[in-house]
Amino acid sequence: MPGPEAPEAPGAVAGAAGEPRKVARVVLLDPRDRILLMHGCEPDDPDDDWWFTPGGGLEGSETREEAALRELAEETGITEVELGPVIWRRICSFPFDGRRWHQDEWYFLARTAQTAAAPRALTELERRSVTGLRWWTSAELSSARETVYPTKLAGLLRTLLDEGPPSTPVVLAPEIV
Template sequence: MRARPSARLLVVDPDDRLLLFQFVHIAGALKGQQFWATPGGGLDPGESYEAAACREMFEETGIRIAHPGPQIARRTVSFTMVDGEQVSSDERYFLIRVGSTDLSSMHWTELERAAIAAQRWWRPAELAATTDQVFPEDIIDMLARAGVW
């Protein structure tokens, strides 16, 4: 199983709402699966977690940042990638506060365009009430421990 270091982004707007992307897989190894997850992704060779967080923030939201903010959580999880590869992901979660909810998908990859069906800003009560699958599963507690919610 390949090790996959990953920077994950906890993007929070001025109203303390959290940005999540809805992934809907209509083909490949994850066909039929759908879930909500944070923006972010794997590190490029030689890239730090902080640099990856800044790059992923721009690529997935269109917002440029000079620093990702504090790392507030870390977890290791194994899962299947879209192409069927099994990975063990060392995920570092960065809290990023933004002043606007304006987002751009201009820099998404072809894979992201195929899988991301929606973007949504969530209030704590909405996230707690959803029956949809959300990753990471303890995201509400993660944000509570960080003093965001």
């Protein structure tokens, strides 16, 4: 589950002509290189839970950069951000809230010194499924027993911290759940 930010309109699962939904996600790091993740669950089953990066679908004619910053502000309240490059891309498909979602996700690297986080404009679906936010160190993420999306996030983050952002976005293996 990449995240419960999905739109609620029945036809909003995929783009035009069956194209995957365009999504912008944010790998947000603080001055201590901790990553901010959201905790979510299946709305009718709180035991089916996972952690994921902030982000969501593009609205109207906005760019992925605009969507990344808007979603970050709505989901975390964090607005003091230095948005960097797209570091990863992936296609994913997953069941959530009784539907199947197909997404084309771009992950932006971002930095902030603003570590106080609280959602400020969640959708109705997000209010039913987002249960918290947490800053994670790389070591905590590597030893986590919880489900985290993308599934290889701990290793991806360690590589990012060790080597810096890639010169071109790394295409991650598709995740089909």
